[in-house]
Amino acid sequence: MRKVAILSYGMTKVDKHWRKSLRELYGAAAKKAMSSVSIPNIDALIVGNMCASDLSDQNNIGSLLADYLGITPSTAYRIEAACGSGGAAILGAYTAVASGMYDYVLTGGVEKLTDGVGGNTTYSLGKASDAEYELFYGSSFVSINALIMNRYMHMYKTSRETFADFAVLMHKNATKNPYAQLPFEISRETVLNSDMISDPISLYDCAPVGDGAAALIMCPLDVAKTITDSYVEVVGIAGATDTINISSRSDLLTLNSTVAAAKKAYAMANVSATDIDVAEIHDTFTITAALSVEDLGFCEKGRFGKMLSSGGLEAGGKVVINPSGGLKARGHPVGTTGAYQVAEIAMQLAGKADKMQVKNAEVGLAQNIGGSGSSTYVTILRRP
Amino acid sequence: MSVPRYWRNMPKRERLETQKCEKCGHVDFPPRGRCLKCGSESFVPYTLPDRGKLMSFTIVRSAPKGFEKMTPYVLGIVELSDGTTITVQITDVDPSEVTIGMPLEAVFRKICEDGDSGIIEYAIKFRPAL
Ligand SMILES: [Zn+2]
Numbered sequence: 001m002r003k004v005a006i007l008s009y010g011m012t013k014v015d016k017h018w019r020k021s022l023r024e025l026y027g028a029a030a031k032k033a034m035s036s037v038s039i040p041n042i043d044a045l046i047v048g049n050m051c052a053s054d055l056s057d058q059n060n061i062g063s064l065l066a067d068y069l070g071i072t073p074s075t076a077y078r079i080e081a082a083c084g085s086g087g088a089a090i091l092g093a094y095t096a097v098a099s100g101m102y103d104y105v106l107t108g109g110v111e112k113l114t115d116g117v118g119g120n121t122t123y124s125l126g127k128a129s130d131a132e133y134e135l136f137y138g139s140s141f142v143s144i145n146a147l148i149m150n151r152y153m154h155m156y157k158t159s160r161e162t163f164a165d166f167a168v169l170m171h172k173n174a175t176k177n178p179y180a181q182l183p184f185e186i187s188r189e190t191v192l193n194s195d196m197i198s199d200p201i202s203l204y205d206c207a208p209v210g211d212g213a214a215a216l217i218m219c220p221l222d223v224a225k226t227i228t229d230s231y232v233e234v235v236g237i238a239g240a241t242d243t244i245n246i247s248s249r250s251d252l253l254t255l256n257s258t259v260a261a262a263k264k265a266y267a268m269a270n271v272s273a274t275d276i277d278v279a280e281i282h283d284t285f286t287i288t289a290a291l292s293v294e295d296l297g298f299c300e301k302g303r304f305g306k307m308l309s310s311g312g313l314e315a316g317g318k319v320v321i322n323p324s325g326g327l328k329a330r331g332h333p334v335g336t337t338g339a340y341q342v343a344e345i346a347m348q349l350a351g352k353a354d355k356m357q358v359k360n361a362e363v364g365l366a367q368n369i370g371g372s373g374s375s376t377y378v379t380i381l382r383r384p
Numbered sequence: 385m386s387v388p389r390y391w392r393n394m395p396k397r398e399r400l401e402t403q404k405c406e407k408c409g410h411v412d413f414p415p416r417g418r419c420l421k422c423g424s425e426s427f428v429p430y431t432l433p434d435r436g437k438l439m440s441f442t443i444v445r446s447a448p449k450g451f452e453k454m455t456p457y458v459l460g461i462v463e464l465s466d467g468t469t470i471t472v473q474i475t476d477v478d479p480s481e482v483t484i485g486m487p488l489e490a491v492f493r494k495i496c497e498d499g500d501s502g503i504i505e506y507a508i509k510f511r512p513a514l
Pocket of ligand 1: 405406407408409410419420421422423424
């Protein structure tokens with residue numbers, strides 16, 4: 001297996017891009033990634049996306065995007081793993097380069113949620129769950145996670161205030177991110193007084209609905225060194241899965257897929273949780289942030305609240321979590337969120353994150369979840 | 385939902401029929417190709433118990449397509465008396481009176497109507513034990 005680097009990346013602001021289509025969004029991000037380096041060709045296009053079939057009436061988006069970009073790769077296809085599509089695409093690109101099959105792989109993802117009409121967007125997102133045994137009973141993506149959050153609050157005697165404080169921190173971080181969808185500060189009361197969607201999850205516990213695209217070019221490490229100074233090495237990468245139906249899990253409050261993917265990625269990178277300087281984690285809902293922080297090993301089970309209130313998740317703490325603002329405030333264009341995360345970590349380690357920059361960041365981690373924990377992709381990057 | 389798609393799941397969703405692992409006794413719901421616990425592929429037919437207690441719940445206020453008229457309704461994870469956990473709707477109760485740990489029993493109810501000309505879907509819900 002060859003060592004692999006992230007050569008370049010580009011992203012669009014996450015937003016309700018009413019005037020831009022699926023192909024234009026990905027085109028904008030990919031052109032940024034392609035124009036910042038000089039490479040002979042793109043050998044493969046592997047793009048993450050969840051909802052194009054439902055909301056944009058479009059399959060075959062690998063070919064669509066290659067066509068729009070004016071490239072003729074050997075293969076071009078979409079990877080769909082719900083909200084984990086971006087992370088899954090990057091894992092696909094990694095294996096394609098590491099194996100020696102392709103040298104230059106254009107990856108990342110694109111999502112166009114605002115092409116949905118009526119309740120179609122919510123319905124499409126809900127399909128991340130088990131359609132025959134979860135959706136059938138009138139559950140949605142929010143209510144499935146609300147079941148987890150209510151159990152967490154019951155077991156660990158955690159209040160809504162604790163979760164609200166995480167949303168407040170994410171919004172504060174996002175004010176420094178030019179690509180963020182919600183770059184404004186909120187208060188604890190903003191969250192507590194927002195509309196209840198599915199108790200105990202209120203509107204401000206949720207990531208917003210938005211469109212976006214993030215593109216990355218991956219190539220062999222040895223080649224990257226000859227092209228640019230700002231490449232970043234992929235030192236650990238792994239995926240793991242769990243039951244799709246949350247009620248089948250041995251412990252409702254553990255993301256087994258995150259535990260397993262992190263364990264594999266840490267071992268591959270030869271690091272532990274304490275070595276991570278900066279992490280972009282998958283906070284679809286504030287409860288997802290709590291489980292993720294715990295299951296990545298940044299604190300013990302049930303200690304998320306303590307870790308947060310002691311400042312452990314921000315600059316000067318144990319690990320800087322989501323300097324981008326996370327899914328909560330950078331935004332969550334579902335099938336490309338994992339690509340944003342990896343691009344953001346690469347940006348941090350290359351020292352190009354401007355106002356978001358975490359000082360002296362050497363090792364960074366991105367954790368991208370598919371469904372309500374049915375899969376997780378963990379990518380660990382290191383500054384050269 | 386197409387009629388065959390609804391019809392083929394009736395034994396599971398309307399009668400709680402599933403399978404039990406012949407080797408380790410683990411019960412899977414929904415049924416799987418291999419036992420989640422031990423990986424065995426030999427099963428015997430099994431019907432889930434109709435009593436249990438509430439492990440977690442949520443009050444759905446913003447509903448997915450087809451369920452809008454029913455809000456607020458309660459969705460729960462029920463731990464059945466044999467230890468199996470399932471996701472179902474909780475019914476016949478004021479949402480504000482639902483608590484984690486409350487004893488429940490199975491009841492046959494309408495789930496939703498598939499538009500004006502579609503089928504009416506039924507399944508098991510759970511209500512506070514009488
Ligand atoms: Zn078994």
